Amino acid sequence: MTIPAAWYLIVSALLFGIGATGVLVRRNALVMFMCIELMLNAANLALVTFARVLHDVGGQATVFFVLVVAAAEVTVGLGIVVAIFRKRHSAIVDDLHELQG
Amino acid sequence: MTGVLATARTVPDVLVFIASAAIILGGAVGVVASKNPVHSALNLIATLIGIALAFVEQQANFLAAVQIIVYAGAIVILFLFVIMFLGVDRNESIRLEPLSGQRPLAVGAVAVVTGGLIALMAAGGWYSGATSVIAPTDPSNDVGALGKVIFTSYLFAFEATALLLIIAVVGAVLLARRPPASLDAVPRADEHAVAAGEELT
Numbered sequence: 072m073t074i075p076a077a078w079y080l081i082v083s084a085l086l087f088g089i090g091a092t093g094v095l096v097r098r099n100a101l102v103m104f105m106c107i108e109l110m111l112n113a114a115n116l117a118l119v120t121f122a123r124v125l126h127d128v129g130g131q132a133t134v135f136f137v138l139v140v141a142a143a144e145v146t147v148g149l150g151i152v153v154a155i156f157r158k159r160h161s162a163i164v165d166d167l168h169e170l171q172g
Numbered sequence: 173m174t175g176v177l178a179t180a181r182t183v184p185d186v187l188v189f190i191a192s193a194a195i196i197l198g199g200a201v202g203v204v205a206s207k208n209p210v211h212s213a214l215n216l217i218a219t220l221i222g223i224a225l226a227f228v229e230q231q232a233n234f235l236a237a238v239q240i241i242v243y244a245g246a247i248v249i250l251f252l253f254v255i256m257f258l259g260v261d262r263n264e265s266i267r268l269e270p271l272s273g274q275r276p277l278a279v280g281a282v283a284v285v286t287g288g289l290i291a292l293m294a295a296g297g298w299y300s301g302a303t304s305v306i307a308p309t310d311p312s313n314d315v316g317a318l319g320k321v322i323f324t325s326y327l328f329a330f331e332a333t334a335l336l337l338i339i340a341v342v343g344a345v346l347l348a349r350r351p352p353a354s355l356d357a358v359p360r361a362d363e364h365a366v367a368a369g370e371e372l373t
Contacts, residue, residue, distance in 0.1 A: 073182070074189045077298045079226065081290055082193045086200050086219075088286035093204035095278035101209050101255060105216050108247065109200050112223050115239075116196075122309060123230045124299055128317045129306035132326050134235050135318065138242055139333045143340035145247050149254045150347030156258045157350075 079120040087113035100152050100162045104145065111141050188229050195222030213251045220244045231311040234318055 086109060093106030115134045122130025156162055195218055202215030220243045227236035306325050310317040322330055 074185055074229070075298075077294070078189060078193075079230070080293055080298055082196060082226075084286050084289050084293070086196055087289075088282050089197070089200040089204055091285075092279055092282045095282065096275050097204065099209055101251060102203070102206075102212050105203050105212050105251065108216060108243075109203060109219060112219065112243075115235075116223055116226055119227055119230050119232045119235065121299055122232070125301060125303045126308050127304050127306055128309045128314075128321050129325070131232055131235055131309070131314070131318050132306070132321050134232070135238070135322065136326070136329055136333060138235075138238060140336065142242060142247060143336050145250060146340045146344045147347070149250060150344040153254060153258065154347045162258060 076120050076124040080117055083113045083117040083120070086110075086116065098163050098165050100155075100164050101149075103164070104148055104152075108141065108145070111137060185229070188225070192222045192225040192229065195219070195225065209255050210252065213248055213255065216251070217244050217248050220248070231309065231314060234315045 090106045090109030090113060093109065094103050097103055097106065115137055118130045118134045118137070122128060122134075152162060155167065159166055161167075199215045199217075199219030199222060203212045203219065206212040206215060220239060224236040224239040224244075227233070227239060307317060307321050
């Protein structure tokens with residue numbers, strides 16, 4: 072109830088860093104998507120924390136919309152992964168070098 | 173409830189916070205470090221449940237329920253479905269580094285950026301600004317407060333999400349649909365084109 076906002080914001084920053092590391096390091100498109108979800112959740116945690124300490128329900132409403140956008144993003148993103156897999160038989164992003172000169 | 177930082181913390185609050193932070197960060201490390209995508213997805217569920225725990229702790233009960241239902245219940249299941257559907261649950265050669273030096277560079281850059289972010293927030297007093305601009309939170313009735321604000325102040329955004337969801341559904345159907353040419357009598361020509369394209373690269 073009375074945990075300082077700073078503690079949650081540090082957890083949120085660390086979670087965002089781990090997610091960003093995953094996007095940069097991993098090569099599997101599906102795992103990269105999961106890491107993007109981690110970063111979205113870090114933002115959600117920060118928004119809920121701000122909503123609590125500033126007594127403003129607008130932060131929670133924003134989290135609600137982020138959830139909707141995340142669901143839409145995952146649907147389209149996984150559709151793209153399936154379409155690419157049909158053509159290339161691989162979900163590893165390094166294998167997608169058709170535009171290489 | 174002014175001076176949130178100054179009020180006393182009780183031991184259960186701290187324990188719940190430590191548990192949620194451990195679940196969140198442990199699950200996140202598991203997502204990044206697991207070789208098998210299925211293990212990554214299961215670790216992602218742990219992180220999402222930890223986030224829901226942190227939401228409950230901050231009186232966002234409705235969002236915690238939505239987090240479990242939408243994220244852990246729908247999005248991760250969609251991930252697992254695609255992993256099983258594509259059969260990509262074999263291990264990725266995580267030791268192999270396609271670009272030499274990219275991995276330590278990425279970790280170092282992220283560490284610098286995250287450290288800088290935390291230092292900036294600490295220097296800025298963590299949060300600032302006016303309180304209760306849209307509407308005040310109501311810990312005893314957070315669903316009511318959230319619903320009222322979504323259907324008044326955020327009505328346009330709410331309608332836009334409806335449009336977004338329709339676009340996403342249509343886009344997903346279009347992307348996942350097999351091209352009609354492959355159902356006709358000329359699937360060979362398509363395959364030859366792909367093979368020729370591969371030889372050119």
